[in-house]
Amino acid sequence: MTFIKSPLNYTGGKHKLLPQLTNLFPPNVNIFIDLFTGGANVAVNIDSQKTFAFDINGRLISLFNYLKNHSYENVVSGIEEIVAHYELSDTMNKGYDFYQANSADGVGLYNKEKYLQLRKDYNESINKFPMDLQFFTLIIFGFNNQIRFNKLGGYNIPVGKRDFNNNVRENLFQFMQAMQIRDVEFHEKDFREVSIHQLGSGDFLYADPPYLITTATYNEQNGWTEEHERSLLELLDSLNYRKVKFALSNVLEKSDRKNTILENWARNYHIHDLKMNYSNSSYQKKKQTGSLEREVLITNY
Structure with missing residues (x-):
């Protein structure tokens, strides 16, 4: 099965773990709740009668709703207008030589000052273009397509080395199509x-x-x-009491640290160890080599 990848490189994104996770998810789901949707890798890949995706990050949810409620062509043309206005690179049409760059090193050096101006305008709410598209363009041209804000709420990711290329466009098309076909509801x-x-x-x-x-x-x-942590575990306990299925992704151990709150709570449920990044190294092998991170899926079914 091919899984759709989010165009956002959200920290903790589950795209690489989807084959393992979906094998552990229950079949024939009526309502699916993605409680911390992040980049929405899970929300757009789960078959259910209805999907609701929640996140506390309002700008993230606003962006998802913009992508859901506009056509792919409209979003692409809007991003291209921003790219042209700020004179950012367009390697899809002009190639790397035009910017005296190459694919390996990328176009970060060329884009840096232009990107910083776009970032400044976005953070100061200078709305020459839809804020959601400004935000998304920053993500596309930002370092590793990541999202991060400073204490004042300003987007502060530095420039990356890629731009709005063919791979990004194809990824965006697949993602938008999936969220629209599944009619995912996004809520802050x-x-x-x-x-x-x-x-x-x-x-x-x-x-x-x-x-x-x-x-x-x-x-x-x-x-x-x-x-x-305790509030979430109490919420999951209440679901279990009412016979509602749940699954919780988390890390029980990392290096020399243990989540004892989670460890004690999880004894009442089923713990499934996950293989990180499809490596052949099991949790026990990692433990023997001293590189320890025990990522698990905890279920009540």
Whole structure:
């Protein structure tokens, strides 16, 4: 099976793990809830009668809704207008030689000052173009297509070495088509505000929260605390009590750290160890070599 990849390189994205995850997900899902959708890799690849995707990042959700509610052609032409206005590179039409660059080194040097101007305009809400498209263009031209904000809420990813090339366009087309065909509903909400009372035995909730014992851009500035962790586990317990299926992605151990809160809670459920990045190294082998990260899927079915 071929899985659609999000055009956003969101930290903790699950695209590479989708073959393992979907094999562990229940079949014949009525309502699917993606509680921490992030880059939406899971939301756009799950077959269900209805999919709801939630995230606390309002700009992320706004972008997804923009992509869902506009045609591919409209989005592409909008990005091309931004590229032309800021005189960013267009290697698809002009090639690398035009920018005195090559594929290996990329066009970051050429784009840097132009990209920083676009970033400045976006952060200062200078709306020459739709904000969602400005945001997405920054992601496309930004380092590794990542998303990160500073303490003041400003987008602060540096320039990357790629641009709006054929691969990005094809990826975007597949992603938009999947979200529109599945009619995924995207909503900006804290996980504690999501209504789960309407869920029944034929429904399924997937949670991929920030990991308590790892460091990532989404987990900076107390983005995820022990209080958050306990609240989520209580929510999952309540689902289990009502016979609603759930799956939780998380890390039980990393280097010399253990998530004891999660470890104690998970004893009541089923723990599935995941192979990271399709490597042949099992968790036990990694433990013997000293490179330890135990990523798991915890289910109540």
